[in-house]
Amino acid sequence: MASVTQDSLDNAIKGIKNLYRTEFRGKPRGRFILTRWQLMTSLGTRRLHASTIARLQDEALAAGLVIIDLDDLFPVVEVKIVRKYRRPPNELFSTIFPSPEDSYDLLDEDGD
Numbered sequence: 130m131a132s133v134t135q136d137s138l139d140n141a142i143k144g145i146k147n148l149y150r151t152e153f154r155g156k157p158r159g160r161f162i163l164t165r166w167q168l169m170t171s172l173g174t175r176r177l178h179a180s181t182i183a184r185l186q187d188e189a190l191a192a193g194l195v196i197i198d199l200d201d202l203f204p205v206v207e208v209k210i211v212r213k214y215r216r217p218p219n220e221l222f223s224t225i226f227p228s229p230e231d232s233y234d235l236l237d238e239d240g241d
Contacts, residue, residue, distance in 0.1 A: 133172050133181045141171040142188050145205060149194065160206040168203050 150158050169177050172185070182198050189196045195211050197204045217225075 133174050133184070137173050138185060138188050140173075141168075141185060142192050142194075144171050145189065145194065145196075146192060149205060149207070160204065160210070163203045163205065165201050165203070 145163075148161060152158065153161075163171070165177060168185075169175065172181065174181070182196075186196050186198070189205070190208065193208050195206050195208055197206075
């Protein structure tokens, strides 16, 4: 198959959602990880391009899932779970990542 069609993307998302709801490896449902080969198989393709992964991630997000590209592995987790991840307090964040000072000189467009 030369390119991944919208039907292929839709079928892959449907299958991934089904996997998310299915009991396996001792868990009734929830997050899991796909190998690169499994992801290619779900899409019906022999090559996995960055543009295909981006399209799949967009479709997954619309379906309430996050697919993370770790190159050879693709974790899948619900958006609502990710939204509950802890956020660093502003004071801590500012300590580790201080704001640039007002006197910070920005380079002009020519890089001078």
